[in-house]
Amino acid sequence: MRSLIIEDDPATARYVCNGLEEAGHMVTRCDNGLDGLHAAINESWDLIILDRLLPGGVDGLSIVARLRELGKGTPVLILSALTSTDERVRGLRLGGDDYISKPFAFAELMARVEALLRRSTPAHGGTRLQVADLTVDLRTFRVARGSTPIILQPRELRLLTYLMRYEGQVVTRTMLLEAVWDCHFDPQTNVIDVQISRLRSKVDKGFSPPLIHTIRGVGYVLGTRGTTVTADNAATANGSADGGETACV
Template identity: 45%
Template sequence: MKILLVEDEVKLSSFVRKGLEGEGYWVDTAFDGQLGLSRGLRGDYDLVILDVSLPQLNGFEVCRRLRAELPQLPVLLLTALGGIAHKTEGYDAGADDYLVKPFEFQELLLRVRALYRRYHDAGPGRTLSVADLTLHLTTKRVERAGRPITLTAREYALLEYLLLNKEHVVSRVDIAEKVWELKFDTNTNIIDVYITYLRRKIDKDFSPKLIHTVVGMGYVLRE
């Protein structure tokens, strides 16, 4: 696996690079956002590990630009900014995962492996579907009734989770833990907001409606 590590803390960058190389990965490094973006767009990388607080260009913007040009490139944000607002901004920028500093190297390694499998081991042509809605796991393409639907990375992850659990009710706690990897905060409506976003894109102009609310329990995807 070829990894781009964009991290301006020299000691941390060296630590992570040595650890990953010790696991047999090839690692390229950049120490500012502009260089990280340039290398990310030019290089043939399997995954990007990206700090948020970078000189010249912050990690959110780097992630956003990488995602626009290379939608199938996995991005793991690595940062000290661990609040829900920061995580939401990161996921909205297109990040696939978000690891807060300080962290154990083994946890970083597990997430790297999981992201690689998610993007590269899905198998050619593998899909998830319900009614006329289809999600292509390899290409990350979503379509309904043959019409392409553009989703953000977080909307895509939410839809994928609902499809994996179609016909089964999933609670807000389930979604928070499995999609956002957060402890569910009863004071936030972020999950309801993203369900609304998803409904506008896959249900508003189509019939039948596929995302259903089960009062007091959660959501279910079904015909």
């Protein structure tokens, strides 16, 4: 996994680089916009993480815009200290694939990176999602655990399908808020936790094995134990279950 980090703040850069290296990425870092633009255009990357505001006369957004102009579809994650909605909308409109406000938790960044990398691999088509004995028919929206049908509200169904699409991968609360409720603000309460526990009571209660797992301090993972990374640093180890504290409720 070749990743390019364009970030002028050394502390943030080190934080991101270290984390990605631990997760097995080969990381290259640029500390200004101009070098970053050259590197982004002239080499081939699996992932680019860049800061919105950069020294060197070229800011993060123009790098994204230039990259897209050249027809390169490399996943780009924008980091920014600017939190306003406008900024996020601009960043995404210009071709950024995701946007994180600083300061951020590394786990949040990693979860989004994983989601981006999965998105950039060919989409798994089909009209049916299945994890263990949990199935969702995407045409009829019928949900079942084995042969037992499960009745879900529309929003719960969206939540479940999102979790199933990213099976075995950590998704954060913010990612769920954005994808399922289209909320780009932090409601600051445990609304998502409560939504998840209600979904769990419908999908997992009375069935085995449990599929929805809480990753403490990070988010949630849907999957069977065999296929799921159930560690605090789950996101850092894509597919390599190196153990760790599991906090399934």
